[in-house]
Amino acid sequence: MKAISYKEGQLTLLDQTALPHQTVYRTYTEHEKIARAIEDMVVRGAPAIGITAAYGVAVGAREYQRGSFREHMMRVIERLQHTRPTAVNLHWALRRVHAVITENPAETIQALEEEAAQIFQEDQAINLAIGQHLKRLVTDSSAFLIHCNPGRLATSDYGTATAPFYLAHEEGTQFKVYSGETRPRLQGALTAYELSQAGIDVTIITDSTAATLMQQGKITAVFVGCDRVAANGDVVNKIGTLPLAITAHYFNVPFYVAAPTPTFDLSIEDGGAIPIEERHATEVTHLRDQAVTIEGAVYNPAFDITPAALITAIVTEQGAIEPTYEAIQNLFSKGEKQ
Numbered sequence: 132m133k134a135i136s137y138k139e140g141q142l143t144l145l146d147q148t149a150l151p152h153q154t155v156y157r158t159y160t161e162h163e164k165i166a167r168a169i170e171d172m173v174v175r176g177a178p179a180i181g182i183t184a185a186y187g188v189a190v191g192a193r194e195y196q197r198g199s200f201r202e203h204m205m206r207v208i209e210r211l212q213h214t215r216p217t218a219v220n221l222h223w224a225l226r227r228v229h230a231v232i233t234e235n236p237a238e239t240i241q242a243l244e245e246e247a248a249q250i251f252q253e254d255q256a257i258n259l260a261i262g263q264h265l266k267r268l269v270t271d272s273s274a275f276l277i278h279c280n281p282g283r284l285a286t287s288d289y290g291t292a293t294a295p296f297y298l299a300h301e302e303g304t305q306f307k308v309y310s311g312e313t314r315p316r317l318q319g320a321l322t323a324y325e326l327s328q329a330g331i332d333v334t335i336i337t338d339s340t341a342a343t344l345m346q347q348g349k350i351t352a353v354f355v356g357c358d359r360v361a362a363n364g365d366v367v368n369k370i371g372t373l374p375l376a377i378t379a380h381y382f383n384v385p386f387y388v389a390a391p392t393p394t395f396d397l398s399i400e401d402g403g404a405i406p407i408e409e410r411h412a413t414e415v416t417h418l419r420d421q422a423v424t425i426e427g428a429v430y431n432p433a434f435d436i437t438p439a440a441l442i443t444a445i446v447t448e449q450g451a452i453e454p455t456y457e458a459i460q461n462l463f464s465k466g467e468k469q
């Protein structure tokens with residue numbers, strides 16, 4: 132199951148709006164359509180958005196016809212930059228590809244394709260490393276709660292918060308995963324789908340069931356991904372992460388955030404300054420095309436802010452760190468790219 136693949140100017144995305152009942156691959160040869168695919172969540176998840184945007188720039192370079200090549204490329208980047216506001220991986224990836232643009236279109240196309248492929252491969256290595264760090268918690272008879280889809284579908288492969296599950300499963304460890312459905316877009320159903328495809332024991336729950344499971348003492352730890360980490364360790368992730376963190380704190384359940392280093396934004400002091408995307412009302416009033424409530428005022432923030440104080444550890448490809456300003460500064464002063 133690959134969410135993203137690319138060959139010679141053609142970007143192919145597994146349409147996540149059709150899963151799990153239909154497996155539809157869509158191929159794109161125009162950056163505008165790739166931008167819309169990100170907005171419409173055909174592809175989603177912070178790392179996958181970054182990778183897709185990087186390939187989108189390569190596709191955009193191939194669309195160049197006349198006039199200033201640099202100006203054309205700036206328009207392509209600008210369009211992709213404005214697709215989704217919260218996941219910082221988008222801006223990080225666009226900065227990476229921006230840096231390889233020259234005046235020469237043919238040279239630039241090749242350099243962009245190489246850089247996007249490099250970002251894709253680095254993401255795989257990052258996820259495997261995060262998986263190795265978190266795997267020590269996944270022992271026989273353990274059980275985990277996961278939110279949204281920080282999985283294969285949201286990344287190049289393995290996922291961030293799901294990577295330890297894939298690795299432990301490969302080693303024959305017997306554990307259980309509870310996946311919160313994640314209203315309104317039901318990314319938790321995607322997690323249940325991809326884990327079950329791999330043969331992992333997964334149970335889907337409504338978001339409101341999470342507290343009951345923790346109260347029953349059934350959860351070893353909560354694993355979530357994230358869309359942006361502020362300099363002080365506050366984490367922005369899918370709406371519903373904050374209530375899970377509060378509940379986990381109350382019931383003394385460890386709460387781990389899997390965060391690749393490209394997901395950190397040291398320019399943002401605390402979570403309150405991270406832009407939170409608000410999405411369309413119909414995501415709440417409708418399930419797919421079916422109206423489930425009245426049409427009226429709707430508040431639909433796509434993400435929430437979990438304060439650092441509620442997080443047991445942030446796990447990057449470098450290992451687990453405390454969610455503090457000092458630990459994060461220390462991580463990046465070791466020469467990490469941001």
Ligand SMILES: CSC[C@@H](O)[C@@H](O)C(=O)COP(=O)(O)O
Binds near residue numbers: 218282356358368370
């Ligand atoms: C490894 S993906 C981590 C996050 O991007 C994920 O948990 C999430 O919030 C995705 O949100 P989405 O709105 O589906 O793009």
